[in-house]
Amino acid sequence: MATDRRDDDSALSASRTDDDYGSHLERSRTVWDRWSNWYEMSERDLEPMREATIDRLDLHPGDRVLEIGCGPGVNFERIRCDIGPAGELVAIDYSPEMVEKARERVETRGWENVEVRCADATTAEFDDPFDGALATLSLSVMPDIRRATETVYRTLRPDTTFAVFDIGTISDGPARVLNPLIRRFLRWYANWNPDGDVVASLEAVFDECDIVDTYMAGTMYTVVCEKRDRV
Numbered sequence: 001m002a003t004d005r006r007d008d009d010s011a012l013s014a015s016r017t018d019d020d021y022g023s024h025l026e027r028s029r030t031v032w033d034r035w036s037n038w039y040e041m042s043e044r045d046l047e048p049m050r051e052a053t054i055d056r057l058d059l060h061p062g063d064r065v066l067e068i069g070c071g072p073g074v075n076f077e078r079i080r081c082d083i084g085p086a087g088e089l090v091a092i093d094y095s096p097e098m099v100e101k102a103r104e105r106v107e108t109r110g111w112e113n114v115e116v117r118c119a120d121a122t123t124a125e126f127d128d129p130f131d132g133a134l135a136t137l138s139l140s141v142m143p144d145i146r147r148a149t150e151t152v153y154r155t156l157r158p159d160t161t162f163a164v165f166d167i168g169t170i171s172d173g174p175a176r177v178l179n180p181l182i183r184r185f186l187r188w189y190a191n192w193n194p195d196g197d198v199v200a201s202l203e204a205v206f207d208e209c210d211i212v213d214t215y216m217a218g219t220m221y222t223v224v225c226e227k228r229d230r231v
Ligand SMILES: C[S@@+](CC[C@H](N)C(=O)[O-])C[C@H]1O[C@@H](n2cnc3c(N)ncnc32)[C@H](O)[C@@H]1O
Pocket: 025, 028, 029, 032, 050, 068, 069, 070, 071, 072, 074, 092, 093, 094, 095, 098, 119, 120, 121, 122, 135, 136, 137, 138, 141, 142, 143, 190
């Protein structure tokens, strides 16, 4: 079911260099530090889509879960419900202000099994493997989506799932004419990665990958990726 989500607006698509990577990452910090103060106002708007994405992980009590680009921790409560007090959630975000907000949420609720780290998902390393991983509205704003996806793949146990909910351009029909506008808005608002292709990266790295839900003319979508035991 996966489709090519790129369109013909190539004006913004140049090949990425290390400088592009560094400047994208730094701009990401500035943009998301700023939005961290306002995020609470809209964080419940997409809750049904986020929850449907977490459902796809089919988590169990005691599971160890990774979330990348966690923002202020909007998914923590639901994940914690699924994994219970015996499970463990490790969440990372590159914006120090988002991390602070997420840690405040953890401290206020007294969740002892949720750890929030300030890290770039592209280069982050983890000591122990995970039973599931989640990214909601975060992969598409990262400077190197393919490498961030590889980070997740490496750290998952075999036969586990990476569930992704993300946003993009319109893939079919005449409304594609709006895509240049959508791209520019997302770049301004979210430091969206104009060269990235979330679905193509997931398909390239994971053993199985399906778009399972689409919303709002396909501009929002959930992808379920499986890591299989290759031995
Ligand atoms: C739109 S917010 C999504 C927050 C939350 N996951 C949600 O569903 O609302 C995107 C988040 O990705 C984070 N982010 C961007 N680039 C990142 C990177 N390279 N590594 C880790 N987090 C990153 C941003 O700091 C921001 O908090």
